Amino acid sequence: xxxxxxxxxxxxxxxxxxxxxxxxxxxxxxxxxxxxxxxxxxxxxxxxxxxxxxxxxxxxxxxxxxxxxxxxxxxxxxxxxxxxxxxxxxxxxxxxxxxxxxxxxxxxxxxxxxxxxxxxxxxxxxxxxxxxxxxxxxxxxxxxxxxxxxxxxxxxxxxxxxxxxxxxxxxxxxxxxxxxxxxxxxxxxxxxxxxxxxxxxxxxxxxxxxxxxxxxxxxxxxxxxxxxxxxxxxxxxxxxxxxxxxxxxxxxxxxxxxxxxxxxxxxxxxxxxxxxxxxxxxxxxxxxxxxxxxxxxxxxxxxxxxxxxxxxxxxxxxxxxxxxxxxxxxxxxxxxxxxxxxxxxxxxxxxxxxxxxxxxxxxxxxxxxxxxxxxxxxxxxxxxxxxxxxxxxxx
Numbered sequence: 001x002x003x004x005x006x007x008x009x010x011x012x013x014x015x016x017x018x019x020x021x022x023x024x025x026x027x028x029x030x031x032x033x034x035x036x037x038x039x040x041x042x043x044x045x046x047x048x049x050x051x052x053x054x055x056x057x058x059x060x061x062x063x064x065x066x067x068x069x070x071x072x073x074x075x076x077x078x079x080x081x082x083x084x085x086x087x088x089x090x091x092x093x094x095x096x097x098x099x100x101x102x103x104x105x106x107x108x109x110x111x112x113x114x115x116x117x118x119x120x121x122x123x124x125x126x127x128x129x130x131x132x133x134x135x136x137x138x139x140x141x142x143x144x145x146x147x148x149x150x151x152x153x154x155x156x157x158x159x160x161x162x163x164x165x166x167x168x169x170x171x172x173x174x175x176x177x178x179x180x181x182x183x184x185x186x187x188x189x190x191x192x193x194x195x196x197x198x199x200x201x202x203x204x205x206x207x208x209x210x211x212x213x214x215x216x217x218x219x220x221x222x223x224x225x226x227x228x229x230x231x232x233x234x235x236x237x238x239x240x241x242x243x244x245x246x247x248x249x250x251x252x253x254x255x256x257x258x259x260x261x262x263x264x265x266x267x268x269x270x271x272x273x274x275x276x277x278x279x280x281x282x283x284x285x286x287x288x289x290x291x292x293x294x295x296x297x298x299x300x301x302x303x304x305x306x307x308x309x310x311x312x313x314x315x316x317x318x319x320x321x322x323x324x325x326x327x328x329x330x331x332x333x334x335x336x337x338x339x340x341x342x343x344x345x346x347x348x349x350x351x352x353x354x355x356x357x358x359x360x361x362x363x364x365x366x367x368x369x370x371x372x373x374x375x376x377x378x379x380x381x382x383x384x385x386x387x388x389x390x391x392x393x394x395x
Contacts, residue, residue: 029070030070030075030078030079030082032079032082032083032086033066033067033070033078033079033082035082035086036063036066036082036085036086036089039085039086039089039090040059040060040063040089044089044093044096045059045089045092045093047093047096048089048092048093048095048096050096051095051096051099051100052092052093052095052096052099055088055091055092055095056089056092058088058092059085059088059089059091059092060085062081062082062084062085062088063081063082063085065081066078066079066080066081066082066085069081141221141224141286163212163213164204164207164212164213166213166216167200167204167212167213167215167216168204168216168368169368169369170213170216170217170219170220171197171200171201171204171216171219171220171368172365172366172368172369173220173369174193174197174216174219174220174221174222174223174224175194175197175223175363176287176327176329176363176365176389177220177223177224177226177227177286177287178190178193178194178197178223178226178227179194179327179361179363180227180287180288180325180327180389180391181223181226181227181230182194182361183325183327183359183361183391184227184230184231184325184391184393185230187226187229187230189222189225189226189229190226190230193219193222193223193226196215196219196222197219197223200212200215200216200219224286227286227287231392231393231394267321267323267324267392267393267394268284268288268289268390268392268394271289271317271321271324271390271392272284272289274317275289275291275317278313278317280314287327287389287391287392288324288389288390288391288392289324289389289390289392290387290388290389290390291314291387291388291390292385292386292387293307293310293311293385293386293387293388294381294384294385294386295307296310296311296344296348296386297344297347301340301343301344302347303347303348303351308351311348311351311352311355312351312354312355314352314355314388315351315352315354315355315356315357316355316356317390318352318355318356318357318360318390319355319356319357319358321390322358322359323393324390324391324392324393325359325360325361325390325391326352326357326359326360326361326388326389326390326391327360327361327362327363327388327389327391328345328348328349328352328360328361328362328363328386328387328388328389329362329363329364329365329386329387329388329389330344330345330348330362330363330364330365330366330386330387331365331366331367331369331370331383331384331385331386331387332364332366332367332383332384333367333370333379333380333381333382333383333384334367334380334384335366335367336366338364341364341366342364344386345362345363345364345386346362348362348386349361349362352388367383370383371383371385
């Protein structure tokens with residue numbers, strides 16, 4: 001249609017201009033309408049139909065309303081609705097990306113749970129094997145200790161004295177094992193072994209008796225068996241893990257300290273790691289985890305401020321692990337009067353009790369377990385020590 005003014009009437013140009021505007025408005029589509037079609041037919045919109053159907057339907061509804069407005073000649077409303085439709089399609093695509101990300105997150109979490117379950121099973125298996133290995137090691141030690149020593153031939157007095165010192169050291173080791181066992185629970189085995197150790201100490205002190213080294217070896221093995229039997233029912237269980245096999249037959253009375261029936265966390269290892277992280281330089285043996293302390297007492301025999309701080313720190317650790325009773329062992333570098341040794345051990349025990357330790361017992365080992373021979377220049381300093389033993393309640 002030609003949109004030009006006619007010169008015959010003064011009103012004709014105005015009328016023709018209105019007709020021209022109407023014809024141009026109804027005869028062309030706004031560019032945003034074409035943009036809506038492009039967005040609707042894009043792969044993102046097709047994907048949004050699956051992942052965000054409600055948002056996609058809302059975008060389609062806005063497009064239909066824009067078409068109706070354009071058909072009714074309301075171009076402004078059609079453009080506005082078309083722009084809203086484009087924005088709604090973009091919103092649907094954003095929701096699609098969020099939904100896909102959520103699906104990936106859920107899949108990843110499911111895979112993570114699966115891997116954690118597999119890791120937990122491997123960890124439980126490692127615990128079972130570790131407990132079984134620890135039990136077998138104890139059985140070997142008990143069996144070796146129960147083996148009879150070969151008969152001694154007549155020896156020189158120096159050799160006899162060396163055997164007596166070795167017997168005293170073994171007897172002290174056995175007593176410390178039995179005292180540690182008593183902290184875990186009183187039993188007839190503990191009482192009987194300690195009574196026989198008392199008799200052996202009397203023979204060692206008097207220099208009488210025969211087969212002292214053999215008796216000390218047997219009693220140490222007996223105390224190791226006793227503490228192993230007390231620990232066996234205390235072995236913690238792991239939920240959902242099978243018990244260890246009991247197929248291995250006992251080899252004899254000394255073999256009763258078999259491995260734990262079930263596996264579980266090894267609390268002694270955890271305590272060892274905790275004390276190591278705190279710089280206490282701990283070690284582990286058949287009794288549990290031990291820490292050696294030196295320089296606790298001043299010239300007047302009282303606990304120094306530094307020693308009290310160290311004892312309080314270890315006391316807090318013991319309080320945090322109430323399943324571990326504490327055995328305080330006093331080792332001397334020179335021969336000291338018994339009252340002085342007992343007073344020092346009592347002071348250490350008092351500091352631990354004041355820190356909240358509920359189960360603590362002290363024992364004086366004297367010079368029976370030296371770290372260096374007496375003739376060494378630094379023997380006195382090295383051999384003079386207080387040993388704090390955190391008695392392990394389980395394997």
